[in-house]
Amino acid sequence: MNHFEYHGGILHAEDVPLPQIAEAVGTPVYVYSQATIERHARVFRSAVAGTGRGEPICAFAIKANPNLAVLHIMAREGFGADVVSGGELERAITAGMPPERIIFSGVGKTDAELALGLARGIGQFNIESEAEGLALAGIATARGQTANAVLRVNPDVDAQTHAKISTGKAENKFGVPIDQAHDIFARLTALPGLNLRGVALHIGSMIAELGPLEAAFKRIGALLVTLRAAGHNISHVDLGGGLGAPYKPDDVFPSPEDYGAMVRRVTSDWEVQLVFEPGRVIVANAGVLLTRVIRVKPGMSHPFVIVDAAMNDLARPAMYDAYHHFESVMAHSDSIIANIVGPICESSDTFAMERSCTQVEAGDLAVFRSAGAYGATMASTYNSRDMVPEVLVSGDKFAIVADRIAAATIMAAERVPDWI
Numbered sequence: 001m002n003h004f005e006y007h008g009g010i011l012h013a014e015d016v017p018l019p020q021i022a023e024a025v026g027t028p029v030y031v032y033s034q035a036t037i038e039r040h041a042r043v044f045r046s047a048v049a050g051t052g053r054g055e056p057i058c059a060f061a062i063k064a065n066p067n068l069a070v071l072h073i074m075a076r077e078g079f080g081a082d083v084v085s086g087g088e089l090e091r092a093i094t095a096g097m098p099p100e101r102i103i104f105s106g107v108g109k110t111d112a113e114l115a116l117g118l119a120r121g122i123g124q125f126n127i128e129s130e131a132e133g134l135a136l137a138g139i140a141t142a143r144g145q146t147a148n149a150v151l152r153v154n155p156d157v158d159a160q161t162h163a164k165i166s167t168g169k170a171e172n173k174f175g176v177p178i179d180q181a182h183d184i185f186a187r188l189t190a191l192p193g194l195n196l197r198g199v200a201l202h203i204g205s206m207i208a209e210l211g212p213l214e215a216a217f218k219r220i221g222a223l224l225v226t227l228r229a230a231g232h233n234i235s236h237v238d239l240g241g242g243l244g245a246p247y248k249p250d251d252v253f254p255s256p257e258d259y260g261a262m263v264r265r266v267t268s269d270w271e272v273q274l275v276f277e278p279g280r281v282i283v284a285n286a287g288v289l290l291t292r293v294i295r296v297k298p299g300m301s302h303p304f305v306i307v308d309a310a311m312n313d314l315a316r317p318a319m320y321d322a323y324h325h326f327e328s329v330m331a332h333s334d335s336i337i338a339n340i341v342g343p344i345c346e347s348s349d350t351f352a353m354e355r356s357c358t359q360v361e362a363g364d365l366a367v368f369r370s371a372g373a374y375g376a377t378m379a380s381t382y383n384s385r386d387m388v389p390e391v392l393v394s395g396d397k398f399a400i401v402a403d404r405i406a407a408a409t410i411m412a413a414e415r416v417p418d419w420i
């Protein structure tokens with residue numbers, strides 16, 4: 001469910017007609033709905049409420065949408081943060097997320113980042129290798145601190161998602177192999193400076209069925225039994241994120257309620273506090289990328305609709321053939337079949353080939369839907385384009401929550417050395 005709907009033939013974000021935003025801010029621009037973010041946050045939290053021991057920690061995966069306004073909303077909804085860099089950690093703190101609900105994930109945390117996490121007093125480090133555990137223990141000991149940590153385990157389960165967003169197969173770089181987890185856990189848990197209190201997993205993103213998640217959770221359940229049998233104290237399990245969101249109008253995805261019911265069933269005898277790291281499922285459908293058609297030119301068999309948004313603004317189609325529904329802002333009963341492309345000088349700057357969509361002409365406004373996750377956060381200024389701005393809507397109000405950064409401003413940060 002989201003709050004981007006047609007009223008009187010004009011696509012609105014909540015109560016704001018999108019042409020009003022295009023007029024005020026220009027295009028391309030990301031537009032987020034606060035009501036949708038809040039709704040998804042609440043649906044997720046209530047779906048997992050009562051699982052595990054005590055209330056679970058819901059940590060929003062910041063990399064899905066790190067905009068400060070979005071993080072403030074998530075903090076107000078009781079979410080902590082799953083961060084994967086020092087920069088994201090500082091964002092979470094700035095947005096008011098309580099440090100004890102900040103989880104630090106990532107396969108390549110530097111010593112400086114580990115020290116930053118300790119300095120900020122974050123709740124948990126998800127360590128991804130024995131060497132990282134040793135480094136964290138050493139840094140914590142030197143600081144006179146004890147780091148709460150869990151060991152990320154790679155359960156070797158195929159998430160059945162796109163290869164570039166799968167993380168839980170043996171060949172992926174994430175976590176430690178499940179068959180070595182027991183020995184690594186035993187060695188790390190003996191170290192001073194480390195309170196190794198459980199395990200974590202995250203098998204991928206855009207997961208369309210609960211089966212792979214359930215299989216992975218069961219492997220973790222079996223690991224818990226052997227760890228406890230060896231006398232280890234396990235109080236926390238981090239189940240990661242990865243739940244998919246519908247991108248196509250007829251997509252059917254497991255709901256957060258279905259997911260919560262599966263978690264409840266599989267983890268009922270685990271006796272641990274659970275941690276969840278949802279990203280996409282909260283924000284994907286809470287945003288659109290608003291764009292204007294520059295021109296339409298004939299193609300071999302289908303016309304090219306050339307829009308003013310490009311792969312630098314929304315990289316997902318170029319990176320992993322992702323689908324984003326494209327439609328005109330003014331409702332139109334006629335449809336066309338077109339190739340929808342951006343202006344960048346790369347053939348991969350293609351949003352869709354042979355797509356059936358509403359009739360559009362030069363000058364028309366249109367949107368790519370479901371652009372709230374992994375959209376603006378992956379934007380660049382390739383081809384010396386402006387950095388795409390972001391707008392947040394609430395009811396009949398809207399505000400720019402990230403400025404358009406002009407190509408000239410980027411150029412002004414560059415230097416020509418005096419030997420040239």
Ligand SMILES: *Cc1c(COP(=O)(O)O)cnc(C)c1O
Pocket residue numbers: 061063064082084105106202204205206240241242243277278279280281
């Ligand atoms: C990216 C990521 C997530 C969030 O994944 P979604 O598919 O957006 O839910 C959660 N945990 C970790 C460790 C991640 O890297």
